Amino acid sequence: MKLICTKDNLKKGLFAVSRVVGVGNPLQVLNNILLKTDQGRIRLSSTNLEIGVNTWVGGKIEEEGALTVPAKLINEYINNLPTEKVQLSAKDTTLNLISENYKTNIKGLPSEEFPLIPQIAEEAYAKIDSNELKSALSETIWAAAGNETQPEISGIFLGFSAEGGETGKLRIAATDRYRLAERNAQLKEPVKSPKEVIVPFRTISELFKILGVSSGELEIYFSETQVLFKIDETELISRLIDGQYPDYQQIIPKGFKTEAVVSREELIHALKATSLFASESNNIQLEISEGSGIRVTASSAAAGENETLVSAKVSGSANAAMFNFRYLLDCLNNLSETNVVVRMISDASPAMIQPEGRTNYVYIVMPIKT
Secondary structure, eight states, X not given: OEEEEEHHHHHHHHHHHHTTOOSSOXXXXXXXXXXXXXXXXXXXXXXXXXXXXXXXXXXXXXXXXXXXXXXXXXXXXHHTOOSSEEXXXXXXXXXXXXXXXXXXXXXXXXXXXXXXXXXXXXXXXXXXXXHHXXXXXXXXXXXXXXXXXXXXXXXXXXXXXXXXXXXXXXXXXXXXXXXXXXXXXXXXXXXXXXXXXEEEHHHHHHHHHHHTTOOXXXXXXXXXXXXXXXXXXXXEEEEOOOSOOOOGGGGSOSOOSEEEEEEHHHHHHHXXXXXXXXXXXXXXXXXXXXXXXXXEEEEETXXXXXXXXXXXXXXXXXXXXXXXXXXXXXHHHTOOOSEEEEEEOOTTXXXXXXXXXXXXXXXXXXXXXX
């Protein structure tokens, strides 16, 4: 293998593939990235046996070949080069890099040892604008369960339907049974048949990072047990979680007794200030009434107590409930609208937060029972 590539192209490719690689894998080749010439371009690949990433970058190919090299080492080395172009060549299992005054040899492993990343060759099942998907993921995925003891809710739910007018709809949901975030996104064209899947959280997290440096249309492919996301010159392949996602829509209340329209930023500041006095339990109380707006309170035997009043446009009866303040902030910090609508039923029923004037997003949070 012998080729010449710009530093920027290599950096972009390494960024796309290096995060999947773990550290200290017992199978040493899983610590490596595969560099391979592929039809006049350079393909970089990585896998942890559950997630695989392929990305293609441009370069001048002088001799075909392939080699795997340690991901962390080559990533940090390329990032520290001050030069614009890099010449790479492989002899046996050593990668030689030359860039002006910089010369180095990196010990690798044969490409034959690198695990095969599955390919899904059928036509795309769905297409979506990358910015639309990135926005939807930013508002939902943090609500997923943080461990895999309950595999179904450790992943992200994707539900595809022909609803949504002429384009079709993608429903994205995440829950840890204490809270739920759901966002509907518009597809570029209708799907041929409905489909519901659970994608591992780490896969969606990697996809979100790839979307941050990509643009345009993202294509989604499925096999029986796997999903492939393709955008620009990058492919992300992952297993699907086998199981049934909870029927969460049945817990979303149909009506509320209290509604408050409030400034998102003002409520964030109130929650952060009050949370300093909830360090022992993370619990704060929201009291909503037509005369006072939203009263945010917390007390601690060690720190003292705090009360903050936030002006709000309130309708309905007065209401109060205790919440984990972190669950409220997670939602508010990931929205962008000026105002949000807070709806409550009682201190024992789920509360809802929605951005004012937008119906494609809903966040449900359970109160703390005292």
